[in-house]
Every structure is written in C-alpha cells, then in structure tokens.
Amino acid sequence: MSQPAYGSAPRSAAGGAALSADELAEELNRVFAEEIEAAMRYLHLANAVRGLDRLTVEPILKRGFSETIQHAEVIAQKIRALGHVPRVELQIACPGEPVTARESLRIALTFEEAALEAYQDLLRRVEGDVPMEEFIRSQIALESAHVAELKELLVG
Numbered sequence: 001m002s003q004p005a006y007g008s009a010p011r012s013a014a015g016g017a018a019l020s021a022d023e024l025a026e027e028l029n030r031v032f033a034e035e036i037e038a039a040m041r042y043l044h045l046a047n048a049v050r051g052l053d054r055l056t057v058e059p060i061l062k063r064g065f066s067e068t069i070q071h072a073e074v075i076a077q078k079i080r081a082l083g084h085v086p087r088v089e090l091q092i093a094c095p096g097e098p099v100t101a102r103e104s105l106r107i108a109l110t111f112e113e114a115a116l117e118a119y120q121d122l123l124r125r126v127e128g129d130v131p132m133e134e135f136i137r138s139q140i141a142l143e144s145a146h147v148a149e150l151k152e153l154l155v156g
C-alpha cells in the first residue's frame with residue numbers, strides 16, 4: 001500500500017529522509033509487537049511465581065501486564081491513524097517452570113529495558129516529525145519509570 005510521505009517536513013535536522021507513512025507504520029508495528037510480547041511475559045510471570053513470593057510481586061506483575069496492554073493499545077491507535085491495520089508477529093516462549101519473586105523482576109527488567117531501547121531507537125528515526133517525537137518521548141518517560149522502579153526493587 002503506497003501512501004504520501006508522512007508529515008510535511010520531508011527532511012530531519014540531521015539530513016536523513018523523513019519516514020513515509022508506511023515506514024512509520026512498520027516501525028510502530030515493531031513496538032506494538034514489543035509491548036504485546038512484554039504483556040504476555042508479565043501475564044506468564046504473574047502465574048509462574050509461587051508460594052509466599054506471590055504476595056510480594058503478583059500485584060507488580062499484574063500492573064505491568066495491564067500497563068503494557070494499554071501501551072499496545074495506544075500504539076495500535078497510532079498505526080490506525082496512519083491508515084494501517086496493526087500487524088503482529090510474535091516469537092515468544094515462556095517455560096513452564098516456577099520463578100522466584102526476584103527472578104521474575106529480573107526477567108521483567110530485561111524486557112522493559114528492551115522496550116525502552118525500541119522507543120529510543122524509534123525516537124531517532126522520527127526526528128523532525130514533532131508530534132510523533134513528543135509521543136515517543138512520553139512513552140520513553142513511562143518506560144524509564146518502569147525500568148527505574150524494577151531496578152529499585154532489585155537493589156540488595
């Protein structure tokens with residue numbers, strides 16, 4: 001599907017070509033998949049923690065699940081605004097093994113950091129598209145807060 005270039009600024013300050021609507025939708029599809037994958041991992045972790053450990057981390061993991069699903073919905077809305085239908089290709093396997101509270105937070109930190117990295121990468125690619133830059137920046141702030149919260153819980 002071919003569409004006119006996205007936005008009115010054809011070039012970024014760095015001199016790179018602005019992304020077309022198709023390219024931007026493709027980039028957003030990638031973070032959409034990243035968020036859905038993270039949500040599935042949170043859902044799995046919330047059910048892989050056993051015993052008393054559940055009391056400590058189950059609420060955190062469940063909150064991570066719902067917040068991540070909300071992020072995916074916002075990204076899907078951005079994809080729709082570009083005239084596309086979100087596309088998802090997932091490669092995810094969650095083992096049927098129990099994890100401790102600490103392990104679950106360490107695993108969550110890994111995929112939250114991956115999501116943060118994906119947004120930071122996307123921010124560089126949308127340079128010059130101010131509304132999209134602002135949106136990505138707000139997502140980066142949210143993801144950074146998640147990462148900081150997990151790191152704080154993992155101290156000691």
Ligand SMILES: [Fe+2]
Nearest residue numbers: 035068071115
């Ligand atoms: Fe997220």
